[in-house]
Amino acid sequence: MSGLPAFALGLCDDAAVFPPGLAPLADAVPAHRRHRAAAYADLVGPLVLPVPALDELAPLLSGEDELDVSVTAPGGPAQAAGALAAATGLPIDLRGLEVAVPAGTATADFFRALDLARRGREDVPVYVEVPRDERRPSVIEGLAATGHRAKFRTGGVTADLYPSPDELAAAVHAAVGADVPFKATAGLHHPVRNTDPETGFDQHGFLNLLLATDAALDGRPPSDLAELLADRDAASVAARVSELSALRVAAARARFQSFGTCSITDPLTELADLGLLPPAITKDTR
Numbered sequence: 001m002s003g004l005p006a007f008a009l010g011l012c013d014d015a016a017v018f019p020p021g022l023a024p025l026a027d028a029v030p031a032h033r034r035h036r037a038a039a040y041a042d043l044v045g046p047l048v049l050p051v052p053a054l055d056e057l058a059p060l061l062s063g064e065d066e067l068d069v070s071v072t073a074p075g076g077p078a079q080a081a082g083a084l085a086a087a088t089g090l091p092i093d094l095r096g097l098e099v100a101v102p103a104g105t106a107t108a109d110f111f112r113a114l115d116l117a118r119r120g121r122e123d124v125p126v127y128v129e130v131p132r133d134e135r136r137p138s139v140i141e142g143l144a145a146t147g148h149r150a151k152f153r154t155g156g157v158t159a160d161l162y163p164s165p166d167e168l169a170a171a172v173h174a175a176v177g178a179d180v181p182f183k184a185t186a187g188l189h190h191p192v193r194n195t196d197p198e199t200g201f202d203q204h205g206f207l208n209l210l211l212a213t214d215a216a217l218d219g220r221p222p223s224d225l226a227e228l229l230a231d232r233d234a235a236s237v238a239a240r241v242s243e244l245s246a247l248r249v250a251a252a253r254a255r256f257q258s259f260g261t262c263s264i265t266d267p268l269t270e271l272a273d274l275g276l277l278p279p280a281i282t283k284d285t286r
Contacts, residue, residue, distance in 0.1 A: 012260075013046060013047075016028040019156075057090060077110065100131075153184075176216035189263075207238065211228045211231075212226075214248055
Protein backbone atom coordinates (compact mmCIF):
# COMPACT_ATOMS: atom_id res chain seq x y z
CA MET A 1 0.00 0.00 0.00
CA SER A 2 1.35 3.44 -0.95
CA GLY A 3 -0.33 5.30 1.90
CA LEU A 4 -1.84 7.80 -0.54
CA PRO A 5 -5.49 8.73 -0.02
CA ALA A 6 -7.86 7.60 -2.74
CA PHE A 7 -8.45 11.11 -4.09
CA ALA A 8 -4.75 11.39 -5.03
CA LEU A 9 -4.29 8.11 -6.89
CA GLY A 10 -3.15 8.74 -10.47
CA LEU A 11 -4.07 12.39 -10.09
CA CYS A 12 -0.93 14.02 -11.56
CA ASP A 13 0.05 13.45 -15.17
CA ASP A 14 3.73 14.22 -15.69
CA ALA A 15 3.84 17.19 -18.10
CA ALA A 16 7.45 18.13 -17.32
CA VAL A 17 8.34 19.02 -20.93
CA PHE A 18 5.55 21.63 -21.23
CA PRO A 19 5.59 25.25 -19.99
CA PRO A 20 6.48 26.56 -17.54
CA GLY A 21 8.79 23.64 -16.71
CA LEU A 22 10.09 22.94 -20.23
CA ALA A 23 12.32 20.08 -19.11
CA PRO A 24 14.49 18.61 -21.89
CA LEU A 25 13.22 15.21 -22.97
CA ALA A 26 16.56 13.64 -22.01
CA ASP A 27 15.92 14.80 -18.43
CA ALA A 28 12.17 14.20 -18.34
CA VAL A 29 12.31 10.49 -19.21
CA PRO A 30 14.66 9.36 -16.39
CA ALA A 31 12.94 11.74 -13.97
CA HIS A 32 9.59 10.14 -14.81
CA ARG A 33 11.05 6.70 -14.17
CA ARG A 34 12.25 7.91 -10.77
CA HIS A 35 8.78 9.23 -9.94
CA ARG A 36 7.28 5.89 -10.93
CA ALA A 37 9.69 4.09 -8.56
CA ALA A 38 9.22 6.46 -5.61
CA ALA A 39 7.05 6.06 -2.52
CA TYR A 40 4.51 8.40 -4.14
CA ALA A 41 4.40 6.45 -7.44
CA ASP A 42 0.66 5.90 -7.21
CA LEU A 43 0.12 9.65 -7.51
CA VAL A 44 1.80 9.75 -10.92
CA GLY A 45 0.08 9.25 -14.26
CA PRO A 46 1.75 8.94 -17.67
CA LEU A 47 4.48 11.15 -19.09
CA VAL A 48 2.71 13.61 -21.40
CA LEU A 49 4.59 14.36 -24.62
CA PRO A 50 3.95 16.39 -27.77
CA VAL A 51 3.93 14.46 -31.05
CA PRO A 52 7.41 15.65 -32.20
CA ALA A 53 8.98 14.22 -29.05
CA LEU A 54 8.17 10.69 -30.21
CA ASP A 55 10.83 11.00 -32.92
CA GLU A 56 13.44 11.70 -30.24
CA LEU A 57 12.27 9.09 -27.76
CA ALA A 58 13.79 5.85 -29.05
CA PRO A 59 17.43 6.56 -28.02
CA LEU A 60 16.27 7.34 -24.49
CA LEU A 61 14.53 4.00 -24.00
CA SER A 62 16.16 0.77 -22.95
CA GLY A 63 15.24 -2.72 -21.89
CA GLU A 64 13.41 -1.43 -18.85
CA ASP A 65 9.64 -1.63 -18.48
CA GLU A 66 7.67 0.18 -21.18
CA LEU A 67 7.45 3.91 -20.64
CA ASP A 68 3.88 5.03 -19.90
CA VAL A 69 3.07 7.91 -22.23
CA SER A 70 0.18 10.14 -23.24
CA VAL A 71 0.59 12.10 -26.48
CA THR A 72 -0.88 15.52 -27.27
CA ALA A 73 -2.00 16.37 -30.81
CA PRO A 74 -3.05 20.06 -30.79
CA GLY A 75 -3.22 20.01 -34.60
CA GLY A 76 -6.28 17.76 -34.58
CA PRO A 77 -7.06 14.33 -36.07
CA ALA A 78 -4.46 14.50 -38.84
CA GLN A 79 -1.70 15.04 -36.30
CA ALA A 80 -3.24 12.37 -34.08
CA ALA A 81 -2.90 9.84 -36.90
CA GLY A 82 0.78 10.77 -37.18
CA ALA A 83 1.21 10.32 -33.45
CA LEU A 84 -0.24 6.81 -33.53
CA ALA A 85 2.02 5.92 -36.46
CA ALA A 86 5.09 7.34 -34.69
CA ALA A 87 4.27 5.37 -31.53
CA THR A 88 4.20 2.08 -33.42
CA GLY A 89 7.24 0.01 -32.59
CA LEU A 90 8.36 2.13 -29.65
CA PRO A 91 8.58 0.36 -26.27
CA ILE A 92 5.90 2.56 -24.74
CA ASP A 93 2.54 1.97 -23.12
CA LEU A 94 0.35 4.54 -24.89
CA ARG A 95 -2.06 5.50 -22.14
CA GLY A 96 -3.80 8.35 -23.90
CA LEU A 97 -4.14 10.41 -27.06
CA GLU A 98 -5.06 14.06 -26.44
CA VAL A 99 -6.58 15.75 -29.49
CA ALA A 100 -7.72 19.33 -30.00
CA VAL A 101 -10.67 20.41 -32.14
CA PRO A 102 -9.17 22.77 -34.75
CA ALA A 103 -10.60 26.25 -35.03
CA GLY A 104 -13.40 26.44 -37.56
CA THR A 105 -13.96 22.68 -37.66
CA ALA A 106 -17.56 21.54 -37.28
CA THR A 107 -18.15 19.00 -34.52
CA ALA A 108 -19.49 16.26 -36.79
CA ASP A 109 -16.55 16.66 -39.19
CA PHE A 110 -14.11 16.46 -36.31
CA PHE A 111 -15.48 13.19 -34.94
CA ARG A 112 -15.56 11.62 -38.40
CA ALA A 113 -11.91 12.56 -38.93
CA LEU A 114 -11.02 11.28 -35.46
CA ASP A 115 -12.57 7.89 -36.21
CA LEU A 116 -10.46 7.60 -39.34
CA ALA A 117 -7.30 8.70 -37.53
CA ARG A 118 -7.75 6.04 -34.83
CA ARG A 119 -8.41 3.14 -37.18
CA GLY A 120 -6.46 0.14 -35.91
CA ARG A 121 -5.66 1.78 -32.54
CA GLU A 122 -9.09 1.92 -30.98
CA ASP A 123 -7.50 0.56 -27.78
CA VAL A 124 -5.91 3.94 -26.97
CA PRO A 125 -8.10 6.18 -24.77
CA VAL A 126 -8.86 9.54 -26.39
CA TYR A 127 -9.17 12.90 -24.65
CA VAL A 128 -10.67 15.64 -26.78
CA GLU A 129 -9.79 19.20 -25.79
CA VAL A 130 -13.16 20.89 -25.61
CA PRO A 131 -13.12 24.28 -27.38
CA ARG A 132 -14.06 27.33 -25.36
CA ASP A 133 -16.67 28.53 -27.82
CA GLU A 134 -20.19 27.78 -29.04
CA ARG A 135 -19.14 24.25 -30.05
CA ARG A 136 -18.70 23.10 -26.44
CA PRO A 137 -22.21 21.60 -26.02
CA SER A 138 -22.04 19.66 -29.28
CA VAL A 139 -18.51 18.41 -28.56
CA ILE A 140 -19.55 17.15 -25.12
CA GLU A 141 -22.59 15.52 -26.74
CA GLY A 142 -20.25 13.85 -29.25
CA LEU A 143 -17.99 12.62 -26.45
CA ALA A 144 -20.94 11.07 -24.68
CA ALA A 145 -21.97 9.31 -27.90
CA THR A 146 -18.50 7.99 -28.75
CA GLY A 147 -17.24 7.11 -25.29
CA HIS A 148 -14.25 9.47 -25.58
CA ARG A 149 -13.16 11.70 -22.72
CA ALA A 150 -12.93 15.47 -22.38
CA LYS A 151 -9.91 17.64 -21.77
CA PHE A 152 -10.44 21.10 -20.29
CA ARG A 153 -7.82 23.83 -20.53
CA THR A 154 -7.58 25.50 -17.13
CA GLY A 155 -4.69 27.90 -17.74
CA GLY A 156 -1.54 28.61 -19.66
CA VAL A 157 1.14 31.20 -20.35
CA THR A 158 -1.28 34.10 -20.89
CA ALA A 159 -4.20 35.34 -18.80
CA ASP A 160 -6.81 34.65 -21.49
CA LEU A 161 -6.11 30.92 -21.26
CA TYR A 162 -7.57 30.80 -17.74
CA PRO A 163 -11.34 30.27 -17.76
CA SER A 164 -13.31 32.09 -15.09
CA PRO A 165 -14.87 30.05 -12.27
CA ASP A 166 -18.25 30.47 -13.99
CA GLU A 167 -16.93 29.19 -17.33
CA LEU A 168 -15.14 26.20 -15.83
CA ALA A 169 -18.15 25.41 -13.63
CA ALA A 170 -20.42 25.30 -16.68
CA ALA A 171 -18.01 22.98 -18.49
CA VAL A 172 -17.69 20.59 -15.54
CA HIS A 173 -21.45 20.62 -14.96
CA ALA A 174 -22.06 19.73 -18.62
CA ALA A 175 -19.48 16.94 -18.66
CA VAL A 176 -20.73 15.36 -15.45
CA GLY A 177 -24.32 15.66 -16.64
CA ALA A 178 -23.40 13.82 -19.84
CA ASP A 179 -21.37 11.20 -17.91
CA VAL A 180 -18.19 12.22 -19.75
CA PRO A 181 -14.92 11.74 -17.81
CA PHE A 182 -12.40 14.55 -18.16
CA LYS A 183 -8.86 15.64 -17.44
CA ALA A 184 -7.51 19.16 -17.01
CA THR A 185 -4.47 20.71 -18.62
CA ALA A 186 -2.29 23.68 -17.66
CA GLY A 187 -2.61 26.24 -14.92
CA LEU A 188 -3.36 23.95 -11.97
CA HIS A 189 -0.11 24.72 -10.18
CA HIS A 190 -1.49 24.54 -6.63
CA PRO A 191 -4.17 22.62 -4.71
CA VAL A 192 -6.27 25.71 -3.96
CA ARG A 193 -7.24 28.77 -6.01
CA ASN A 194 -4.64 31.50 -5.79
CA THR A 195 -3.08 34.49 -7.55
CA ASP A 196 0.37 33.85 -8.97
CA PRO A 197 2.70 36.46 -7.48
CA GLU A 198 4.90 36.61 -10.59
CA THR A 199 2.26 36.82 -13.33
CA GLY A 200 -0.75 38.15 -11.43
CA PHE A 201 -2.89 35.40 -13.00
CA ASP A 202 -5.72 33.93 -10.92
CA GLN A 203 -5.11 30.19 -10.97
CA HIS A 204 -7.58 27.38 -10.36
CA GLY A 205 -6.85 24.82 -7.64
CA PHE A 206 -7.02 21.13 -8.39
CA LEU A 207 -8.72 20.41 -5.06
CA ASN A 208 -11.33 23.06 -5.89
CA LEU A 209 -11.91 21.21 -9.15
CA LEU A 210 -12.34 17.92 -7.30
CA LEU A 211 -14.92 19.48 -4.99
CA ALA A 212 -16.75 21.07 -7.92
CA THR A 213 -16.92 17.67 -9.61
CA ASP A 214 -18.35 16.12 -6.46
CA ALA A 215 -20.92 18.92 -6.26
CA ALA A 216 -21.97 18.34 -9.87
CA LEU A 217 -22.49 14.67 -9.11
CA ASP A 218 -24.63 15.75 -6.16
CA GLY A 219 -26.92 17.60 -8.57
CA ARG A 220 -25.92 21.11 -7.55
CA PRO A 221 -26.22 23.96 -10.08
CA PRO A 222 -23.30 25.59 -11.92
CA SER A 223 -23.44 28.61 -9.58
CA ASP A 224 -22.57 26.36 -6.64
CA LEU A 225 -19.71 24.80 -8.59
CA ALA A 226 -18.38 28.26 -9.43
CA GLU A 227 -18.45 29.19 -5.75
CA LEU A 228 -16.37 26.11 -4.91
CA LEU A 229 -13.92 26.86 -7.71
CA ALA A 230 -13.47 30.42 -6.42
CA ASP A 231 -12.79 29.40 -2.79
CA ARG A 232 -9.30 30.52 -1.69
CA ASP A 233 -9.52 29.28 1.91
CA ALA A 234 -6.95 26.47 1.82
CA ALA A 235 -7.84 25.06 5.24
CA SER A 236 -11.53 24.96 4.37
CA VAL A 237 -10.92 23.34 0.97
CA ALA A 238 -8.59 20.73 2.48
CA ALA A 239 -11.11 19.94 5.23
CA ARG A 240 -13.90 19.43 2.69
CA VAL A 241 -11.74 17.05 0.68
CA SER A 242 -10.77 15.05 3.77
CA GLU A 243 -14.44 14.73 4.73
CA LEU A 244 -15.52 13.18 1.42
CA SER A 245 -16.64 9.58 1.80
CA ALA A 246 -14.85 6.82 -0.09
CA LEU A 247 -17.84 6.42 -2.41
CA ARG A 248 -17.95 10.12 -3.23
CA VAL A 249 -14.21 10.22 -3.86
CA ALA A 250 -14.46 7.24 -6.20
CA ALA A 251 -17.35 8.81 -8.11
CA ALA A 252 -15.62 12.20 -8.41
CA ARG A 253 -12.34 10.68 -9.58
CA ALA A 254 -14.17 8.55 -12.14
CA ARG A 255 -15.13 11.89 -13.74
CA PHE A 256 -12.16 14.15 -12.90
CA GLN A 257 -9.46 11.68 -13.86
CA SER A 258 -6.23 13.69 -13.72
CA PHE A 259 -4.49 16.95 -14.45
CA GLY A 260 -1.20 17.74 -16.13
CA THR A 261 1.56 19.30 -14.05
CA CYS A 262 5.11 20.22 -15.01
CA SER A 263 6.18 19.40 -11.44
CA ILE A 264 5.20 16.22 -9.65
CA THR A 265 6.84 17.15 -6.36
CA ASP A 266 5.16 20.56 -5.95
CA PRO A 267 1.58 19.26 -5.64
CA LEU A 268 2.89 16.38 -3.56
CA THR A 269 4.54 18.60 -0.97
CA GLU A 270 1.68 21.10 -0.91
CA LEU A 271 -0.84 18.33 -0.25
CA ALA A 272 1.37 17.17 2.62
CA ASP A 273 1.52 20.72 3.98
CA LEU A 274 -2.29 20.76 3.98
CA GLY A 275 -2.30 17.58 6.06
CA LEU A 276 -3.77 15.46 3.28
CA LEU A 277 -0.77 13.15 2.78
CA PRO A 278 1.36 11.18 5.25
CA PRO A 279 4.69 13.00 5.80
CA ALA A 280 6.65 9.85 4.98
CA ILE A 281 5.40 9.97 1.40
CA THR A 282 7.24 13.21 0.74
CA LYS A 283 10.47 12.58 2.65
CA ASP A 284 12.53 12.18 -0.53
CA THR A 285 11.21 15.40 -2.11
CA ARG A 286 12.09 17.92 0.61
